[in-house]
Amino acid sequence: MFVLVLAFDTATPAVTAALADSERVLAESTVVDARRHGELLVPTIETVLGEAGVALSDVTAIAVGAGPGPYTGLRVGLMTAQALSAALGIPAYGICTLDAVAYGSGLSTPFLVATDARRKEVFWARYTDPRTRVDGPAVDLPRDLPGDLPVVGAGAALYREVIGAERVVDTAPLYPFAGALAALAVERLGGPAPALDPPTPIYLRRPDASIPAPPKKVTV
CATH class of the missing domain: 3.30.420.40 (ATPase, nucleotide binding domain)
Incomplete structure (x- = not known):
């Protein structure tokens, strides 16, 4: 069965994307910038598609880092995965970052x-x-x-x-690079277990932002 997985993660300062088939990682690109997940993810995806020489329509599955991670960055990747899944009619899976x-x-x-x-x-x-x-x-x-x-x-x-x-192991990667994420997704898709999860966020605490409380009533 032909498998071409587009994987990306925005749960850490690394905005990372990769493409992998059943044999190898075809392309990978990473930019470390904790403040620009929303700006960088789509261009990073376009970069790996161009380097691999494939069209987005060729992708058969999407794998996205599901966290844990800061709320805003994490949502960028998950929402992008869900949008691409719906637009392309292919499955999207979440993998713990x-x-x-x-x-x-x-x-x-x-x-x-x-x-x-x-x-x-x-x-x-x-x-x-x-x-x-x-x-x-x-x-x-x-x-x-x-x-x-x-x-x-x-x-x-x-x-x-x-x-x-x-x-501390200094020889190991600091971030969840998408090449590893893509290869792991391909491996899990081809094996009996563990099954891949849906692209839902892993939240371990409430977001920093909150809805302001209503103003206090002032009596004269």
Whole structure:
């Protein structure tokens, strides 16, 4: 069966997109800019389509990072995935952003993935290998990460001294690069399990923005 997966993630400062078929990653592009997810995602998708020499209509499935991540950035990717799915008539799937970091880590022994959750916290999950998550995702202070396992990801690099420099794996990717996300999606589509989830957000806390309260009544 022919598979051509367009994958992208906006749950971290990295706006990243990639194309993969059943054999390899065909193209990948990443821009790290935490403030311009909405501006950068579509041009990044156009870049990988151009580099791969394929049309958007050739894509058979979409995989998007489902978080956890900051509310605004996360929604950009998820809404784009849902819009493309509807327009092209193809399925869209959500994959935990931490799973993409784990898949790209290359580690074969148990480890943690940690990304920056802001507010001096990290989003984290525990893995027995690059494909198998056994705990999380969760959000905690860096000092509260469980155990003494190696830690990969931007959260590990940011809080190196708190976590313990000896635990931080500098050779692993900081972000959920879309090449790993696309390859993981292709692998899951071709296997019996785990099944891919719908493109719904993984929220671990309420958004920073809130609806203002009504003004207080003033009596004379």
